[in-house]
Amino acid sequence: MTATVERGTRAVGKHLGAGPRRPRARESYALFLLPGILAFLAVVGVPFLMNTGIGFTDWQGVGSPTWSGLANYRELLDDAEFWASFRHSLFMVVAMAAVPTVIGLVLAAALFDFVGKHFGPRWAAVLRACFYLPQVLPIAVAGIVWSWILAPDDGSLNALLRAVGLGSWQQDWLGDPDIALYSVMGVMVWVQIGFPLVVFMAGLQRVDPQLYEAAELDGAGWWRRFRHITLPQIRPETYVVLTWCTIAALKVFGAVYVLTKGGPGGATNVPSYFSFATFFEKTQVGYGAAISTVLTVIILAVSLIGLKLQTRAEDAEEGIRA
Numbered sequence: 001m002t003a004t005v006e007r008g009t010r011a012v013g014k015h016l017g018a019g020p021r022r023p024r025a026r027e028s029y030a031l032f033l034l035p036g037i038l039a040f041l042a043v044v045g046v047p048f049l050m051n052t053g054i055g056f057t058d059w060q061g062v063g064s065p066t067w068s069g070l071a072n073y074r075e076l077l078d079d080a081e082f083w084a085s086f087r088h089s090l091f092m093v094v095a096m097a098a099v100p101t102v103i104g105l106v107l108a109a110a111l112f113d114f115v116g117k118h119f120g121p122r123w124a125a126v127l128r129a130c131f132y133l134p135q136v137l138p139i140a141v142a143g144i145v146w147s148w149i150l151a152p153d154d155g156s157l158n159a160l161l162r163a164v165g166l167g168s169w170q171q172d173w174l175g176d177p178d179i180a181l182y183s184v185m186g187v188m189v190w191v192q193i194g195f196p197l198v199v200f201m202a203g204l205q206r207v208d209p210q211l212y213e214a215a216e217l218d219g220a221g222w223w224r225r226f227r228h229i230t231l232p233q234i235r236p237e238t239y240v241v242l243t244w245c246t247i248a249a250l251k252v253f254g255a256v257y258v259l260t261k262g263g264p265g266g267a268t269n270v271p272s273y274f275s276f277a278t279f280f281e282k283t284q285v286g287y288g289a290a291i292s293t294v295l296t297v298i299i300l301a302v303s304l305i306g307l308k309l310q311t312r313a314e315d316a317e318e319g320i321r322a
Contacts, residue, residue, distance in 0.1 A: 058286050085262075093250070095192075188252065196241045240310060252272060
């Protein structure tokens with residue numbers, strides 16, 4: 001009886017072609033990657049190579065480009081405006097990576113440990129969605145709204161300061177070179193908090209609850225549990241957040257374009273907007289392409305470093321579990 005069933009199974013498998021065709025079916029899965037590869041080449045790969053080539057030319061956007069070799073890059077090394085924009089980009093890294101990571105981690109722990117346990121997971125999910133809302137809003141819409149809030153004459157922020165008796169604190173938030181960059185940084189903190197919050201809450205859900213229970217039995221308070229259990233357990237998520245937010249900060253463009261257009265007097269200029277203005281407004285196409293190429297290389301380097309740290313953290317976590 002058993003032999004008959006086995007022979008019948010082999011016969012059906014042979015008839016359907018399951019045995020010999022299975023490796024071919026697995027190989028055919030690569031075909032599903034083809035549309036994504038073609039889209040990547042069309043949207044990212046080919047334009048990047050073209051932009052890199054233009055960076056070695058002297059071109060005003062019309063006529064034929066003139067080969068200039070490394071002249072644009074040598075000029076870039078001595079361009080004080082570029083280095084100033086890069087320093088502003090480092091401020092953006094603080095506003096979009098460092099500060100949101102810390103605030104997002106604290107908020108995620110509060111929602112997970114306090115709100116979720118005392119008011120239920122539904123309230124924690126609602127609050128999480130509220131914090132994530134700025135990430136969903138188009139940056140152009142958010143920038144226009146914040147430009148109304150920060151307007152010097154009839155802006156909501158200055159009106160609020162007057163209403164509470166702090167009229168002396170009124171400022172031209174986006175028009176004063178001394179504070180414009182910090183105003184944009186504040187807006188970007190508000191925009192960016194939601195992403196770390198969501199990632200950290202997802203990471204907290206995979207932490208073994210028995211670790212917290214054991215720590216509580218040993219008399220560990222919330223801070224000690226947070227420091228010795230939560231932070232080490234979500235280290236891979238921390239690297240993910242820092243990497244993604246740093247990349248977003250280095251290539252930030254929309255907020256600067258809508259709020260200040262790099263002003264006043266270049267006080268909020270960043271490399272992405274500097275490249276845009278050089279490319280389209282000054283029509284120094286070759287030089288603008290060189291700026292964007294350098295920025296792309298820096299972003300790729302940051303990405304590789306972040307992936308390396310994330311992989312190392314995941315390997316260390318798997319080693320501890322083993």
